[in-house]
Amino acid sequence: MIQDSIRILQARGYKITQPRKQVLEVLQGAQKPLSPYDIQGLLQKQGKYVNHVTIYRILDLFCSLNLTHRVLSSGGFVKCAIESKEGCHRFMVCSRCGALQEFADEELCRDENRFAQNLGFHTEYHLSESSGLCANCHKKSEGPEGV
Amino acid sequence: MIQDSIRILQARGYKITQPRKQVLEVLQGAQKPLSPYDIQGLLQKQGKYVNHVTIYRILDLFCSLNLTHRVLSSGGFVKCAIESKEGCHRFMVCSRCGALQEFADEELCRDENRFAQNLGFHTEYHLSESSGLCANCHKKSEGPEGV
């Protein structure tokens, strides 16, 4: 919920402004990662003007607080869907419909850390994005009479 | 080695041109990911002019053949260091010195696939970049008398 994000912003001493609320709303309603200019365009359709520089700055802030994430494989931003979860947040992106699922798993982090340790590397943060078919698209790809 | 890449290009019917060899050489000598314009700049220092559009196209080709990879967290390109390895190629980027280590591990892929399956997702490709301290920088951070 957007309210959670707003509470976090307040708790850290950041002001709750119109542009910040509007960016949160747009991201909340999005089905896929949005670029800063996507966000600006969607807001404009609602008659709300926000300068793109402002959107960049808002996204920088949100990402630093983990309220949003930047999805590197598509270059867009998404609202964090699992704010409470421990472990690095990971994405699965459907290569057909673009749908994005976020998850976190501490065991995967441990597996990666262990592997890195063997190479002398001390991991602080994991970036992980998988592409493949989501449940829906996979079902369709098996034909209408599927399983 | 560059020769390996050249052999792969030839085997697939691509011509061995000056720009392609030069881009390979620059990437081979690099200690960190390079942007297309970085590459152009380095070549220019050697008195070799290659148009940036050409470099973009060469990198597209190389990446499609897995001769190079795009490192998303830094936005640059690196020559593939483990061309023969099975499994998705992964990176560890040192957050202090920028050094990059490439590796692949089929078990990590299986772990990720298993997890995705549980969420109904059928993975085709993994993108994985970790950041942390490389062996060298970690040693230094423990002080000169460190282990």
Add this chain to the structure above:
DNA sequence: GCGCTAATTGCAATATTATTGCATTTAGCC
């Protein structure tokens, strides 16, 4: 080595994405 042709590169224009400094506005406080 010479010419031929498809593949490749260069060029020019333009689109997209991102950043900076400074003036203006506004949220949250009294």
Add this chain to the structure above:
DNA sequence: GGCTAAATGCAATAATATTGCAATTAGCGC
């Protein structure tokens, strides 16, 4: 309501990326 730091808008510009078309070149047969 007025005050002030924080946030936004604006304008300029930088950095990154793409397109269509003309010019060049690698690799082929001879």
